[in-house]
Amino acid sequence: MLDNMPTVYLTIVLAPLMGAIIAGLFGKTIGRGGAHWITILGVAIATVLSLYVFKYHVMDSHAIYNGSVYTWLVSDGIKLEVGFLVDNLTAVMLVVVSFVSLMVHVYTVGYMHDDPGYQRFFSYISLFTFSMLMLVMSNNFMQLFFGWEAVGLVSYLLIGFWFTRESAIFANLKAFLVNRVGDFGFVLGIAAVLLYFGSVDYATVFASTAKVSGQTLQIFPGHPWSVLTVICILLFIGAMGKSAQFPLHVWLPDSMEGPTPISALIHAATMVTAGIFMVARMSPLFELSETALSVVMVIGTITALFMGLLGLVQNDIKRVVAYSTLSQLGYMTVALGASAYAASIFHLMTHAFFKALLFLAAGSVIIAMHHQQDMRYMGGLRKYMKITWLTSLVGSLALIGTPFFSGFYSKDSIIEAVAHSHTPGASYAYVAVLAGVFVTALYSFRMYFLVFHGEERMDQHTREHLHESPWVVTLPLIALAIPSVIIGGFFVEPMIFGKFFGPAIFVLPAHDVLAHLHAHDWKEMALHALGTAPFLLALGGVLTAWYCYRINPKVPAWCARKLSWPYKTLLEKYWFDHLYQYVFAALGRWLGKVIWQLGDVRLIDGVIINGSANSVGRLARWARQVQSGYLYHYAFAMILGLIILLVVFVPGLSGKMLALIKIS
């Protein structure tokens, strides 16, 4: 089987799907154990085969695979197919997705242990794995959109997993609708691709960019815009939804209403990176539009800095990690804007490991705290849960970009790339990503100190029951901690300095910022970083957190008092939720009610339909009165009628009658 690659690819997606279907439809029959074994088996198969594919394509340098599985439909001579494109970019994504998914499956056995929806949960996360794998393996836009929306569906189902909670079902509706706003743009982007390229197949589209690059279209008459710019921006609107970029970021923090394993898998490691992956995949298009790259960079910059700031004021442990995710997605987006696609995917990969780790560690803390998520009631947990503590520390160090940790290599590459970028907006982006380093370190270690150090602020009952989580929880933590440390150093040379992605990513020579990076191996890069601005800023962030939350805990409250206005702005998340909920959503509902009442009920039904029916009724009532039953009324009517008919039909009679009237 292993020498038949199409079968391998197909098995990678179908194994999790089978698990999902069996656990979903026959969950009752196979029981809880059956559900987790069958789904873990499915995802384990996918993981092993993904590693094999990675070896096959990356290490053994086999040719890119591009083939179709079946024809979805043919219409108008346009063939829409389901098919796979497997190159080094796909291979990286396959490994990241399936590995993190496998870890989350194992972890879930412990985390969801007592939940009545156990089987359903496993079914969902396996279905998610299937959808995400379909997305990254797609060789065309149609299937990309299928995976894109399918992961959105599973995200919807999982955010609302605890469906009796009002907050959860509010959050999942919000997530779906905000994503749909993005998909609105995405679909139009696909339609534009089909119109100008005559195909939705990646290979065909990328091969004919030269033909399209000079073309313009006029969305507003008199304003010719570059076709590629329009396409890229429309597609990027989709990415803004899925990857939670400003201003479509509002759903991600609320998605924390879902169970924690989901936050790790979907809302940190994989699904939210779909937008990043998509833009990297579309590099042959984005490269040809400076405007689109600039938009990408500006949006990413805003997200990277301003969402990170929100992490500073959160008290819910998961929300801190969620805002951190938003901010890191911003970094990836900035890198895309700087044409440093490889750095972006590199950061996507390292982030997947350390952010999944941080979320799962947070989940471990939450289990120990009996589902208390407020950090103000934690503290000193390092004594009780050693593995969770150490792995969290590893995750935090990786997140803030400590040299030699994985996050350092990817984040520093991004910062360096932005420094060399000439994309319009790059100079602002550089300042923002540097400031972001300080902010990241500050909120990360604020969380770390609040949770694991300091006085134990939980109640007596909770403290007595504090203990480390079971092995199904800690094993994934350890398994994720290892790549969080080493994977950066391991891959920085091929991915950043080398030509790892080969033809999968296209960069114009003039945009090749990664070629300007100084270092050439992992040791040199890390040692060189000591003493540079990012390192000092990160160090500053950690020290500030240490001072504010360990030495002098009065400082944060004092800051909040002194800077009450900015503090409130952060607490209210820049009022975006209010804007969307009380302006857009309310306006939509109001508009619906008004046009329904005015248009349908009053005007169409009231005036036209019932009005004309009433007029007919009135006419009938009047006509009824004519039929009085008196013979002389009828005789009069007959004579009158006869005269009129005579006048009309007898030629000349009307003239004579008129003459007669004149004479008399």
Add this chain to the structure above:
Amino acid sequence: MLDSHLLSLLIGLPLLGGMLVLATGGDKNAPEARVLALVCSLVVLGLSVVLYQKFALGTSKMQFVELYDWIRVGSLRANYHLGVDGISMPLIVLTSFMTLIVVIAGWEVIQYKVAQYMASFLFMQGLMNGVFAALDAALFYVFWEAMLIPMFIVIGVWGGPRRVYATIKFFLYTFFGSVFMLIALLYLAIQIGGFDILQMHSVKLSMQEQVLIFIAFLLAFAVKVPMWPVHTWLPDAHVEAPTGGSVILAAIMLKLGAYGFLRFSLPITPDASQALDGLMISLSLIAVVYIGFVALAQQDMKKLIAYSSISHMGFVTLGFFIVWSIGRSQGNYHGAVMGIEGAMVQMISHGFVSGAMFLCVGVMYDRMHSRMINDYGGVVNTMPVFAAFAVLFAMANAGLPGTSGFVGEFMVILSSFKANFWYAFAAASTLVLGAAYTLWMVKRVIFGAVANDRVAKLSDINSREFFFLGLLSLMVFVFGLYPAPLLDAMDATVTDLVRHITQSKLLPGG
């Protein structure tokens, strides 16, 4: 033998079956009536599967043609002329499938005048198949009008409290439209000396004639689809109709109007269609956007789904009428076929999805006797299996890829982008609006904590309900994951149709 009379069987068998069902008499023989109706609808479904299998792909010619003399008045001849092409064949199969579903769905629910109920749907099935198969305009008109009678009866006898208002409104609306269609058909018949629809397709007509005929057809078909602003009968009819009535109304009857556009308006009056396409596109987009907002405001689940139907049918008419607009903006008609095919797919898919949505409301109504969203909440807690179906159909209604609801919308959006960016923009707004009104309803009805004692006492669906919802969800997936066979069946016909309607029918110099 079977082949040469297959269409007659598809029309005649349900009519005959309906009479047999009626002959079982009163409600004491209800079990016999049910079984007879089930057998009849199964046989008809089997025949329509035969129709599908024997249907030749790759040709736009009429197939399974039957032609006999019927009426001759002076020089005017009306024939018993049947035949199907890639446009009508899928609709006949859909009709047979949905009738079976309705028979099963009414099994235990209907206890009053069972035989009459079942017979009405069998009659409707035969007559609707007649509409789709008729190639003679007089025959078409007979089926078209006759079909309304069983529907009036269904709403009028088994309907809700305001059923009389609803049926009269339904009747006035549709009858108003049909009269003008009759006049147009008579005019055309006089021109060609008969009622042969295919001859009508090729007759040359001046622009003035075409415009008048187009408007006459429009009045009939727009009411049926229904298009904005002649849509207000639909929510009332749906609200008052029993579940089965709503299912057939949404799944099939609305398609008759759309079918009329394809069979009459476009091919008979292509120049007028082209001249008035701006109007038609505007009405379609208003349906998508305006009705999308109106659906958001509904408190009654059936009304909400009814408005959602109108909005979805907007895609159908949009797909039909962007043909010339594509020609104008691209200089060729690439993409026009995709628009019409997408509209056709949308028709078939909407048949399954809206039918399923109405059945879901029916399942809840049978238990709670309420259609109001506010009376529900947290149904998933007591009816988990039902909730899974409801969410699935809601997602299909919101056009999720992988379900049939996606295919048609996607194709029409792709196609309308070729015509004009803003058409596609307005059409794509359904991604947000459709999801908003559908999933907001799901949130309020299905999810949440148990809202009240009545919800707490709900029992999950039984095996009969599981069966028909399961069957429908299978269809939703089959057409969502593999729509190719459906497209293959219609491709030759639609391609030929586009070729036909993009050529002027005006007399030289006329």
